[in-house]
Amino acid sequence: MRVLVTGGAGYIGSVAVALLRRDGYDVTVLDDLSTGHRDSLPADVRFVEGSVLNSAIIADALTDCEAVMHFAAKSLVPESVAKPELYHDVNVNGSKNLLAQMKLAGVNRLVFSSTAATYGEPEVIPITEISQTNPTSPYGATKLEVDHAITEAAKRDGLAAISLRYFNVVGGxxxxxxxxxxxxxxxxxxxxxxxxxxxxxxxxxxxxxxxxxxxxxxxxYIHVVDLIEAHIAALKAAKTGSHEIINLGSxxxxxxxxxxxxxxxxxxxxxxxxxxxxxxxxxxxxxxxxxxxxxxxxxxxxxxxxxxxxxxxxxxxx
Ligand SMILES: NC(=O)c1ccc[n+]([C@@H]2O[C@H](COP(=O)([O-])OP(=O)(O)OC[C@H]3O[C@@H](n4cnc5c(N)ncnc54)[C@H](O)[C@@H]3O)[C@@H](O)[C@H]2O)c1
Incomplete structure (x- = not known):
């Protein structure tokens, strides 16, 4: 199976690429290198340099893919306060472009990088997936909006999707x-x-x-290798017409x-x-x-x- 990893040149995405290759998956990476590093990628992946804001580039990157891990995003809380439009554009519009192109290409399986920042200040600890979502930053709000768009796509188009809400990712x-x-x-x-x-x-x-x-x-805190092992399990566990939201921490x-x-x-x-x-x-x-x-x-x-x-x-x- 070939998996498209958006943001695969970034910190977490490049660990996903390494572990997907270890497990025998073919990989295509779509990344605009705005915060990622080309040298984080092995030679045996197809690399498409470009943005999730460009539908034609997404369509090209989806060639021969059967599933997507979507990491590409802007993810700095203070920057999201200073530049909320940029965050809405890349995180929300970019993800909606991806969903639209996946539908056109008949790619039905998605694992999405959501975040604990969607919850905001919790009323109850530990935080469960049914805890209230009240993000305190534009960053958290954009990720929550994408989660809602994925829920709609699962209902409307039969997408098989899992959003993983990470806490603090560490290690290498x-x-x-x-x-x-x-x-x-x-x-x-x-x-x-x-x-x-x-x-x-x-x-x-x-x-x-x-x-x-x-x-x-x-x-x-969660180790990045544990985190990606959960992504690979999620890739297998996603069910047609269903969108599950799952916390990942220790x-x-x-x-x-x-x-x-x-x-x-x-x-x-x-x-x-x-x-x-x-x-x-x-x-x-x-x-x-x-x-x-x-x-x-x-x-x-x-x-x-x-x-x-x-x-x-x-x-x-x-
Ligand atoms: N690091 C954490 O602790 C943490 C916690 C919760 C959620 N997340 C989420 O995990 C994902 C990966 O985070 P990371 O820490 O690896 O960040 P990162 O900045 O290292 O990786 C993001 C990647 O996306 C790429 N990218 C950005 N905008 C793009 C665009 N328009 N088109 C194509 N590619 C684009 C960047 O070049 C980079 O390679 C993000 O979605 C982030 O919101 C991270």
Whole structure:
């Protein structure tokens, strides 16, 4: 089976490409390289450089494909606040273009990168798939709009679709040709930034007076290889005329201070940090209920925080 991976030159998409190839799938990648890297891709995939905003390019990329993993998106929360039109265009219009071209090409199977940001500030922890959706950023709102469009396409056109709502994705994978890990600019994620923390430029912690065990925020982290193994399971589990929404996390949370301790242990040195005031809009705790992923996908995350940190560190060493 040939799978179209949109955004396959990005962090998560390129790990998907590697694991799909490992499992014997043929792969086509569609990516405009706006935040992705051509050198993240192996030589044995078909690469189509272009945007999901261009219907003719999507149609070309879908040639011989039977399924799509749709990662291509803009995904920085602060940038989405500054440029909401860009986010609506790429994330919503780009995804609707893709759905339209899939219908024309008779490609009926879709796995979509949704996000925990669709939920906003949770009323109940852990967050289940029926928790209220009240995104606090344009980014989260665009992903929620795409989830709704996919639900419609499943009802209307018989699409077999699964949206996976990721919590915080971390780690990398070591291939024969080297590590694939996060290469975002700017990097907004905690663990890669922690590895760069210095006494002259320490990482900032936003508040130590939250109602949590050590006063710092608690977040749910998932290793990128566990995440992609769930995507491959979702590709097989999607059913015609149905759109399932499934959370992907580890199902347990770590406080910011626990992540700093784990990263310090991996480095063998105490990492510097600066305690600052709370940041507006940060929920105290974000943890996923992953029982639906366990049941519907027969999936279980197996890589712990130490491995997430170690892999990120190893990848940063090159
Ligand atoms: N990293 C996380 O923790 C996280 C959490 C939740 C959801 N997600 C979602 O996962 C997906 C992948 O995230 P990532 O961290 O790998 O980001 P990334 O920026 O590394 O990857 C996105 C890829 O999409 C490509 N792209 C962007 N706009 C495009 C367009 N118009 N046409 C074609 N390609 C385009 C980029 O060049 C890049 O290769 C995104 O949809 C993101 O919203 C990520």
């Amino acid at each position: 994978i070591k291939l024969d040709r080297g590590w694939i890990s996060e290469r975002h600019t700017p990097e907004t994620h905690l663990i890669p930034n922690l590895l760069r923390s210095t006494s002259a430029n320490p990482i900032k912690i936003f508040g130590n007076d939250w109602p949590t065990k050590d006063g710092t925020c608690i977040r749910d 199902g347990s949370g770590y406080s910011i201070l626990e992540v700093i301790a784990a990263t310090s242990a991996a480095l063998g040195t105490e990492l510097p940090y600066e305690m600052t005031a709370r940041r507006a809009g940060d929920p105290a705790v974000l943890v996923a209920d992953i029982s639906k992923a366990r049941t519907l996908l027969g999936w279980q995350p197996t890589r712990d925080l130490a491995q997430m940190v170690n892999d990120t560190y190893e990848a940063a060493q090159g």
